[in-house]
Amino acid sequence: MTERDEIIALANRLRWEVGGNFHDSLMESLYKEASEIVKKTVRKKGGEFAFSLDRKIDKIVTNKWTGFPIMFILLALVFWITVQGANYPSELLSGLLVGDLYGFLKSAFISLNIPGWITGLVVDGGYLAMAWVISVMLPPMAIFFPLFTLLEDFGYLPRVAFNMDSLFRKVGAHGKQALTMSMGFGCNAAGVVATRIIDSPRERLIAIITNNFSLCNGRWPTQILIATIFIGSLVPAHLAGLVSAGAVVGIAVLGIVFSLVTSWFLSKTILKGEASTFNLELPPYRPPRILQTLYTSFIDRTLIVLWRAVVFAFPAGLVIWSISNITIEGVSLADYFINYTDPFAMLVGLNGIILLAYVVAIPANEIVIPTILMLTVTHFGLQISGAQAGVMFETGSMEVTKQILEAGGWTVLTGINLMLFSLLHNPCSTTLFTIYKETGSLKWTVISALLPIAMGFTVCFLVTQLWLLL
């Protein structure tokens, strides 16, 4: 045996003797030594006093009686400012992009003698989808996220996680999921990115997969429109507003319930074995840097929306125009799909048009309603002024929208199912792309897409069949 072999053999024997906790003991002794040196040499000014204001605020915001009301009021305020504040700029943008600029582009293309199909594809298809996404999504995003960032900067958000952790612990998730879920109400893709704050692998995956159950800004307008048309009309006029608002909030709350139940299910089944840790830092309160926060947050979100409109919505627009205008033996591709899927769609209380709209609107939920209206009018050959194949539109009035949908065979049941399906279907492609980037795994991306779809079809099916039975 050479000297080298002897040394290696000795090292192996010694490894058994020092035992399995060798690394821990080494680290412990390093820390111990360091803290003893600090004790001897470092003197602190102020001592405990520096933390007393923080603790006073904490006593109020994490108190059993005042903590939750403060939380609900703050969050409600954020949503209220978002909804109210986004209304006007959204209309303005829509008038500008979907109205004036669209008309200008169209006439410019025609006057330049560009072939009709190119004009249709680029202006009626791609451009219009892009314009729609920007006008629906940009204002709420630019208001919601800066407000959220302010709360975070101040140090309040970790306290929300601190208060809510008990609930999330019971379903196997992390208290910080309360925050990523709230972010999801703004935009699911942003919510998925926000899960980076959860440093435990299992809880982070749970937060990513369930983020889609937060009803995002792109889906709120759909919910409000359908609730007003189909739920509001069930009750006397003076109650209509209240009841339809209640229905939309009900769907959002149902989303939270689904999110918690799915978290529990995931933590007990496919994610059971993933590593899990817990810690939650409560940083000191700081006066927020208001202007800087507003500016950077505004620029960030605007860029995301614009990028998304160009990369995802524009191609979707091309597809929407093409399927309505490419015909085989006189029947458009859209009509083939609608006729083919109608029987199945009826089983779950929807129709082929809705399914097609959700397939082509995978890139952006905002264009679901304009696509449904366009497909309904084209498919049934309705006479609506200005409507043509492949050109998405929204009518200015609820009455006309209702007439179109009812001509397409919609009932109250269809309305309810659409609201449920809008909550429970695959995340938009921006979110899926983000999930893939964040998890680096095709498996979790596919699960994030298929799980809500399966749930959506199951729920709609049960609702429809029970409704028909009773």
Added chain:
Amino acid sequence: MDPLTSLILFGVGALILVVFFLPEKGLYYRWKRALQSTERVLIEDALKHLYDCEYRQVNCTLQSIAGNLDIGSDKAAELVERLESLRLITTENGNLHLTKSGRSYALRVIRVHRIWEKYLADETSVPETDWHSQAEIMEHELTPAQADELAAKIGNPVVDPHGDPIPSVDGDLPGREGVILTNLKENDFAVITHIEDEPKTVYAQIVALGLSPGMQIRILENSPTRIVFEADGDEKVLAPVIASNITVKKIFTPEEIREEFKTLSVLKPGEKAEVIKISNALRGQQRRRLMDLGVVPGAEIKAELENPFGDLTAYRVKDTVIALRKNQTDHIYIKKVEKTNNE
């Protein structure tokens, strides 16, 4: 189709899915397990059993193989014949012995098994009671090279989470040390070094009591009907048949005896303490994360704040406030420091 029929069809479909894919018990999983029971698996399990006999210095027979592998004696005889023809074992007066190559084969399988258990304990949240059964499957699937790669990734561990030594690449394994818990006398002090993970039901009982290697034990009563002892300050009672699955190392010098067994979870807001030890029950990422945050022996820690439901408490460590859950603070041992008056 009328609604009732479709609902019934849906119910039947859901039922079939459950029957097939119910975790562990579903038909799909049973079928998968059945496929795994190949000749190679039988050979490796038999070698492991023979090695275990050798380690415990008892005799192994054809019957003990049949019993351990849960196969008929005809099949066991066939298996022994096959092992002999592969020159992995020899037979002497009905007793079976490993040959040199048989022993090194067995050690390779045991190495993979224990590395996988260590991996599950440190890098995943797979429950303790499932480690053994999952490793039983993986030991036949990983190649030695893959196992070495995994071992390198988790820091070349030398003992598995039950306290068993992991054979080295060359097949070295230290001899068995320590005494069985039932052999201790009253007022003996000892540290748990090993907990046998088979049979599963016995192991589950030990896990349910919260016992793990590294805990300090003091015997209070040792009678033929029961053993009463303190484990890290908590009183536990075990039947001797279960206690015999626990191996301990006796402590003789008084300096090694620890007396404080208060956990961090008893600390009330405003109270200060010094961390003494993080229990082995917090392992892998959980443990590393706590140490990263400065929760290490010797650190001063102060409870600051409880959340509205009282199951999450914020502590100040090294001037940072971090909240920890009760299932973590139950495993961090402290020594209380008298209250300061300047608050």
